[in-house]
Amino acid sequence: MSKEAIYHTAVDDLKRMPPVSLKVNGKNMTTKAININTKLLVPLKEVFESCGAMVKINEAEHSSNCSFPRFFIRSGSWSNSSGIL
Structure with a gap:
């Protein structure tokens, strides 16, 4: 499926x-x-912060870091041009 069709x-x-x-x-x-297309997209930043995480967005690298008291999550690139996570 082409990008335009998606x-x-x-x-x-x-x-x-x-x-x-x-x-x-x-x-x-x-x-x-x-x-979208049977996939539920949730606002991860708001969800993670409501669970006690610290979320840092790196706009330049299109990445984010989420730190919970016991573990750490690093996301890769996102394709959202608005930079919303």
């Missing part, structure tokens, strides 16, 4: 599928999840 599928899904409310540890998230 883009149009995602845009069609966003028009058709309503945003999904999220609740983590009993707290409603302010950013809603979206359903």
Whole structure:
């Protein structure tokens, strides 16, 4: 599937599928999840922070670091041009 076809599928899904409310540890998230091509995309930064993580975004490298009290997660590149994680 071409990038253009994937883009149009995602845009069609966003028009058709309503945003999904999220609740983590009993707290409603302010950013809603979206359903694109049967994949639920959640706002990881907000979800991780609600679980007690420290999240640092590196815009220049298109990466993020998430530190929990007992472990550390490093994400690779993201393709979101807005830089939202």
